[in-house]
Amino acid sequence: MLNCDMGAKKASLPSANSKDEERMAALVAFTAKTLETSRPVPFGALIVNSKTGERLLRAVNAVAVENDPSSHAELRAVRLACKQLKQVSLAGYTIYTTCEPCAMCMADALWARLDRVVYGATIADASKHCLQIHIPARTVAARSDMPCIVDGPVLRKQCYALFTHPNMIAAFALWSNRKPAKAGGT
Amino acid sequence: MLNCDMGAKKASLPSANSKDEERMAALVAFTAKTLETSRPVPFGALIVNSKTGERLLRAVNAVAVENDPSSHAELRAVRLACKQLKQVSLAGYTIYTTCEPCAMCMADALWARLDRVVYGATIADASKHCLQIHIPARTVAARSDMPCIVDGPVLRKQCYALFTHPNMIAAFALWSNRKPAKAGGT
Numbered sequence: 203m204l205n206c207d208m209g210a211k212k213a214s215l216p217s218a219n220s221k222d223e224e225r226m227a228a229l230v231a232f233t234a235k236t237l238e239t240s241r242p243v244p245f246g247a248l249i250v251n252s253k254t255g256e257r258l259l260r261a262v263n264a265v266a267v268e269n270d271p272s273s274h275a276e277l278r279a280v281r282l283a284c285k286q287l288k289q290v291s292l293a294g295y296t297i298y299t300t301c302e303p304c305a306m307c308m309a310d311a312l313w314a315r316l317d318r319v320v321y322g323a324t325i326a327d328a329s330k331h332c333l334q335i336h337i338p339a340r341t342v343a344a345r346s347d348m349p350c351i352v353d354g355p356v357l358r359k360q361c362y363a364l365f366t367h368p369n370m371i372a373a374f375a376l377w378s379n380r381k382p383a384k385a386g387g388t
Numbered sequence: 389m390l391n392c393d394m395g396a397k398k399a400s401l402p403s404a405n406s407k408d409e410e411r412m413a414a415l416v417a418f419t420a421k422t423l424e425t426s427r428p429v430p431f432g433a434l435i436v437n438s439k440t441g442e443r444l445l446r447a448v449n450a451v452a453v454e455n456d457p458s459s460h461a462e463l464r465a466v467r468l469a470c471k472q473l474k475q476v477s478l479a480g481y482t483i484y485t486t487c488e489p490c491a492m493c494m495a496d497a498l499w500a501r502l503d504r505v506v507y508g509a510t511i512a513d514a515s516k517h518c519l520q521i522h523i524p525a526r527t528v529a530a531r532s533d534m535p536c537i538v539d540g541p542v543l544r545k546q547c548y549a550l551f552t553h554p555n556m557i558a559a560f561a562l563w564s565n566r567k568p569a570k571a572g573g574t
Contacts, residue, residue: 271466272499277458285455285456288455289455290564310492312521313565333534335531341523346522347515347519379499379534
């Protein structure tokens with residue numbers, strides 16, 4: 203068993219605050235709307251101006267809809283934001299995500315120069331339901347030449363509830379990256 | 389200084405072979421064509437059928453052209469391949485890339501279920517010219533629930549020559565993620 207901590211540093215200031223909780227709660231509500239559709243996903247992302255808090259845009263995971271394994275909520279949000287702003291840099295912006303970004307999404311946040319990443323549920327939480335890459339977002343940031351603050355978990359319980367909603371549990375069973383049943387399980 | 393090795397495992401069999409060198413040489417030639425354009429890039433990727441070797445498609449880095457920080461050669465190639473095949477899985481395919489995939493691209497290769505990743509120059513090579521995320525591709529693969537063979541470096545010298553071409557050196561000076569000159573340097 204490898205040590206997954208890999209020397210991850212503690213998040214730098216500013217740490218999570220009440221504004222973060224407010225924005226995450228709204229993002230959970232936005233993401234939860236998918237649970238009543240034919241394509242439920244527990245992954246949603248929101249990009250805001252770091253100073254003013256003004257919302258730039260929101261996105262949910264669309265891997266199946268777009269036939270694109272990179273269409274995670276965070277990477278899609280970054281892609282759409284850059285297209286909207288007609289620039290490759292999101293310096294001055296913060297991303298909120300209902301789940302700790304995987305190595306792909308965290309690296310993309312770094313390449314995009316986002317100021318800060320704030321996440322809800324953890325990779326370990328998501329790992330109970332679907333296959334994962336076990337590298338903490340803070341570790342990816344710590345190994346990068348490009349700075350980015352990583353904060354979380356924020357409203358972990360509310361974010362994790364997206365994963366355990368009955369419609370989501372039913373949907374996970376159809377995912378190609380579902381977590382296989384344990385030996386001896388059903 | 390963090391230890392960048394992070395317990396990376398040796399590549400599994402099958403190891404790199406003469407077919408790999410042949411394909412990498414052709415990919416270097418393909419990527420080198422960009423050096424004579426207004427948008428030179430040292431990053432090219434090729435996806436082939438793992439069994440037959442038949443080429444599916446090739447792509448180069450298009451971050452600046454597409455205003456998308458995720459438009460690295462490998463991630464673009466995977467995205468285009470999935471769109472072409474109308475499926476999210478590239479199981480049965482191998483990707484060749486002129487440079488070791490960053491954490492974003494390696495994680496995307498894992499989500500896409502690619503059988504194998506074969507790279508040329510290393511992240512350390514690229515780091516001499518532009519900002520990087522210092523996590524070896526093999527480490528990302530080793531931490532994943534999804535298996536993928538990582539082989540390289542293959543034709544490292546030829547691949548690194550893409551980075552040191554005079555047109556590329558001139559272009560790097562204009563990149564937003566260029567490597568800053570060392571203290572005392574010019």
